[in-house]
Amino acid sequence: MSKEKLQSQAVQTTGHAWDGDLQEYNNPLPRWWVWAFYATIVFSIVYWLYFPAWPVGNGFTPGLGKITYIDEKGVQQTTHWNTRADLMVDLNANAKIQQPYFAKVQALPFDKIAKDPELNNFIASAGKQLFADNCASCHQAGGAGKVGFFPNLADDDWLYGGTYEKIQETITGGRHGYMPPFGEALSSEQIEQLANYVLSLSGEKVDAAEAAAGNALFHSETAAGCYYCHGNDAKGRQVIGAPNLTDKIWLWANVPGAETAAKKIEAVETVIKNGVNKGVMPAWGQRLKPEQIKVLAVYVHELGGGK
Amino acid sequence: MNFNFKHEWIETNVGLMLVITMIVISIGGLVEIVPLFLIKNTVEKVDGVRPYTPLESRGRDIYVREGCYLCHSQMIRPLVEEAARYGHYSLAAESQYDHPFQWGSKRTGPDLARVGKKYSNEWHVQHLLAPRSMVPESVMPNYPWLLTTPLDTSDLVDRMKAQRTVGVPYSLTDAEYQRNVKQFGAETAKWLHIPDAQANLLKQAQEGNYDGDRTNISEMDALVAYLQVLGTMVDFSKYDAEYLMKGRGTP
Numbered sequence: 001m002s003k004e005k006l007q008s009q010a011v012q013t014t015g016h017a018w019d020g021d022l023q024e025y026n027n028p029l030p031r032w033w034v035w036a037f038y039a040t041i042v043f044s045i046v047y048w049l050y051f052p053a054w055p056v057g058n059g060f061t062p063g064l065g066k067i068t069y070i071d072e073k074g075v076q077q078t079t080h081w082n083t084r085a086d087l088m089v090d091l092n093a094n095a096k097i098q099q100p101y102f103a104k105v106q107a108l109p110f111d112k113i114a115k116d117p118e119l120n121n122f123i124a125s126a127g128k129q130l131f132a133d134n135c136a137s138c139h140q141a142g143g144a145g146k147v148g149f150f151p152n153l154a155d156d157d158w159l160y161g162g163t164y165e166k167i168q169e170t171i172t173g174g175r176h177g178y179m180p181p182f183g184e185a186l187s188s189e190q191i192e193q194l195a196n197y198v199l200s201l202s203g204e205k206v207d208a209a210e211a212a213a214g215n216a217l218f219h220s221e222t223a224a225g226c227y228y229c230h231g232n233d234a235k236g237r238q239v240i241g242a243p244n245l246t247d248k249i250w251l252w253a254n255v256p257g258a259e260t261a262a263k264k265i266e267a268v269e270t271v272i273k274n275g276v277n278k279g280v281m282p283a284w285g286q287r288l289k290p291e292q293i294k295v296l297a298v299y300v301h302e303l304g305g306g307k
Numbered sequence: 308m309n310f311n312f313k314h315e316w317i318e319t320n321v322g323l324m325l326v327i328t329m330i331v332i333s334i335g336g337l338v339e340i341v342p343l344f345l346i347k348n349t350v351e352k353v354d355g356v357r358p359y360t361p362l363e364s365r366g367r368d369i370y371v372r373e374g375c376y377l378c379h380s381q382m383i384r385p386l387v388e389e390a391a392r393y394g395h396y397s398l399a400a401e402s403q404y405d406h407p408f409q410w411g412s413k414r415t416g417p418d419l420a421r422v423g424k425k426y427s428n429e430w431h432v433q434h435l436l437a438p439r440s441m442v443p444e445s446v447m448p449n450y451p452w453l454l455t456t457p458l459d460t461s462d463l464v465d466r467m468k469a470q471r472t473v474g475v476p477y478s479l480t481d482a483e484y485q486r487n488v489k490q491f492g493a494e495t496a497k498w499l500h501i502p503d504a505q506a507n508l509l510k511q512a513q514e515g516n517y518d519g520d521r522t523n524i525s526e527m528d529a530l531v532a533y534l535q536v537l538g539t540m541v542d543f544s545k546y547d548a549e550y551l552m553k554g555r556g557t558p
Contacts, residue, residue: 016315026314055342072547083385084552087396090387133392137442138430146441149433278519280427287394287425 051081102291110164113298127299130292134284143303147254154304157249161238162307168297170281177241177279182272186224190217194224195268201234201246205261252276351400351551355540357491358404358475359533360498361463361508366533368466369526370409373450380411381420381537394421395543398551406473416447421538428517431531453527454518460508467501477501
């Protein structure tokens with residue numbers, strides 16, 4: 001920019017000079033910017049008037065805006081605009097859409113729900129969402145569970161029972177798996193014999209003599225006495241959550257994942273030795289509504305293995 | 308400008324510019340923050356909220372140390388989507404003893420305000436060791452050292468005293484203990500007594516056995532104890548929406 005042109009402009013400088021001749025223009029702000037700025041000021045005034053805004057003493061100005069919602073007792077309430085009332089409005093709108101379905105689920109017995117195609121559609125979508133939010137962290141997205149941690153819900157083996165009612169009971173009240181440790185009560189030889197016997201029940205290749213000795217221990221009243229919980233036929237007792245040992249489904253001992261016969265025996269031995277004091281399923285009765293639990297019970301039942 | 312104001316006064320005087328800048332900024336801060344100390348009904352009056360026990364409090368320290376708040380918020384907003392996923396919206400009362408609070412502002416992972424009792428201890432332990440073993444799509448880092456690092460409790464008393472200084476009602480004297488008995492009940496008051504802190508921490512870790520190993524107290528014990536108490540203190544069946552709205556201030 002030439003000196004002549006500079007002088008020809010009417011714009012003033014800020015009026016001071018640095019280093020002798022370094023000056024700064026004092027240009028006005030662009031018009032659009034200034035008006036946009038004034039608009040934000042006007043907006044804030046409207047906002048202050050409409051919404052809760054200014055602190056006054058130990059309260060605040062509630063604003064002129066009102067919000068009307070239906071409270072939990074079904075009574076219509078009007079108050080100054082606030083996010084908590086706004087949530088009630090949204091929750092009520094949501095409930096209105098789902099309510100007919102949930103009410104139907106709550107009213108009908110399980111066998112009728114299963115036969116109602118419309119409800120089945122509802123459970124397939126609502127149940128999937130509820131399962132993803134609450135159950136999938138442990139039981140995995142498809143309900144396949146994790147050997148060593150959380151049981152598979154998609155097979156037909158149930159620790160506590162696979163009927164609709166039992167699943168509902170499990171979700172509502174939670175569960176806590178327990179098997180006493182036998183590491184001190186039994187010798188390592190006895191534990192090995194028991195492990196051989198237990199594996200023989202599901203058709204694994206084992207040492208026949210060891211398994212026979214294990215069989216005696218399993219059914220002995222004085223030594224191990226496993227039959228007391230797992231049953232004389234070793235098929236488990238669902239009342240106390242004692243698993244069926246005769247099928248090929250394993251939760252605590254990772255038998256399917258063990259490569260060699262020796263490792264399979266080791267896996268079972270570890271469980272007998274240390275027992276089980278885990279398998280905790282949280283109780284959902286406080287967190288979820290009864291109708292949500294009922295939806296989940298049907299959803300879990302239909303994952304594949306319901307009885 | 309009619310009143311003969313000159314930029315030059317400020318622009319050529321760094322000290323003056325600093326002072327004026329500070330004044331302008333602090334007006335914004337004062338207007339936004341000071342009223343919150345004065346408005347009585349910011350914090351809802353609800354039963355059940357108590358300071359953390361020594362073990363939970365140490366777990367909280369680890370939560371902060373590991374930077375959990377960088378990916379997890381603890382603030383369920385009053386939005387219908389969050390109500391569906393996480394549960395009841397967070398109350399100011401629920402973080403009244405949090406110094407500093409852990410509301411967070413980044414949600415790479417889920418909100419943790421009500422994670423307490425949602426999962427089992429085993430799940431938490433396994434998930435902290437190797438998140439992807441439990442949630443395949445997770446991007447959370449592994450925290451394997453939590454299980455192998457013994458919990459440092461040497462400065463436990465100092466930490467609780469510091470919290471007490473900023474207003475958390477841990478009791479140091481008998482009079483303060485009696486005040487806690489009145490406010491929280493005898494059972495809770497015991498957990499808040501600073502002279503018993505070490506014993507209380509040991510007791511809770513032994514009884515809770517959070518990490519599944521009773522032979523030592525690891526950082527995992529503390530962190531899981533903390534996670535399992537989050538959002539569980541208030542019984543929301545006792546309060547309806549109107550009551551909590553009033554808590555927020557209906558003038």
